[in-house]
Amino acid sequence: MSAKSVQLIPMKWWHIEQVAELEQQLFPVDAWSTEQFWAELAQPTRYYFLAVKETSVLGYAGLFALSPDADVQTIAVGPLAQGQGIGRLLLEELIDQALARHCVQLVLEVRSDNEAALSMYTKRGFEQLNTRRDYYAPGVDALVMRLRPLESRPVA
Numbered sequence: 001m002s003a004k005s006v007q008l009i010p011m012k013w014w015h016i017e018q019v020a021e022l023e024q025q026l027f028p029v030d031a032w033s034t035e036q037f038w039a040e041l042a043q044p045t046r047y048y049f050l051a052v053k054e055t056s057v058l059g060y061a062g063l064f065a066l067s068p069d070a071d072v073q074t075i076a077v078g079p080l081a082q083g084q085g086i087g088r089l090l091l092e093e094l095i096d097q098a099l100a101r102h103c104v105q106l107v108l109e110v111r112s113d114n115e116a117a118l119s120m121y122t123k124r125g126f127e128q129l130n131t132r133r134d135y136y137a138p139g140v141d142a143l144v145m146r147l148r149p150l151e152s153r154p155v156a
């Protein structure tokens with residue numbers, strides 16, 4: 001399977017259960033509950049998208065956008081679908097959505113031991129802004145990263 005056969009659609013409340021199942025697999029320590037996803041979808045400043053193939057949800061991503069600022073709320077791809085360009089596709093969608101809402105920068109927080117995510121963000125041009133030391137656990141920092149300026153980039 002390639003990212004080209006994947007469709008991006010807005011996330012709706014009826015997707016929450018499937019997304020929450022992926023969330024448990026991907027973030028076992030601090031997974032968001034279904035209630036947290038409901039609360040996110042209810043906010044007018046939030047924009048959530050799914051990467052789907054037929055009826056299967058392969059990945060999801062959420063954005064906070066209120067011009068001029070935008071934050072990546074979450075981004076994740078199911079274990080079986082990783083490494084095929086879907087994370088990159090979702091990240092580009094968030095960047096495009098932030099641009100469409102006249103945001104000038106995109107900020108996110110990532111665990112210092114999350115090599116895959118760090119590589120994805122660095123390759124896309126995110127730069128480290130600051131460090132919240134021991135934020136997740138002793139020795140596991142939160143890195144705050146920023147992409148600025150924002151510009152659209154087609155996904156190959």
Ligand SMILES: CC(C)(COP(=O)(O)OP(=O)(O)OC[C@H]1O[C@@H](n2cnc3c(N)ncnc32)[C@H](O)[C@@H]1OP(=O)(O)O)[C@@H](O)C(=O)NCCC(=O)NCCS
Pocket residue numbers: 026075076077078081082083084085086087088089109110111114115116117119120121123
């Ligand atoms: C981070 C994550 C979203 C990446 O999604 P993905 O679909 O696997 O990534 P892609 O296939 O689109 O790859 C995009 C880039 O990510 C990086 N990457 C992906 N998997 C990687 C791995 N196993 N090791 C190192 N870098 C990796 C690479 O830089 C890659 O670019 P390349 O293909 O040019 O090498 C995915 O690994 C994931 O869901 N992880 C668990 C949840 C999570 O940590 N989310 C981020 C929270 S901040």
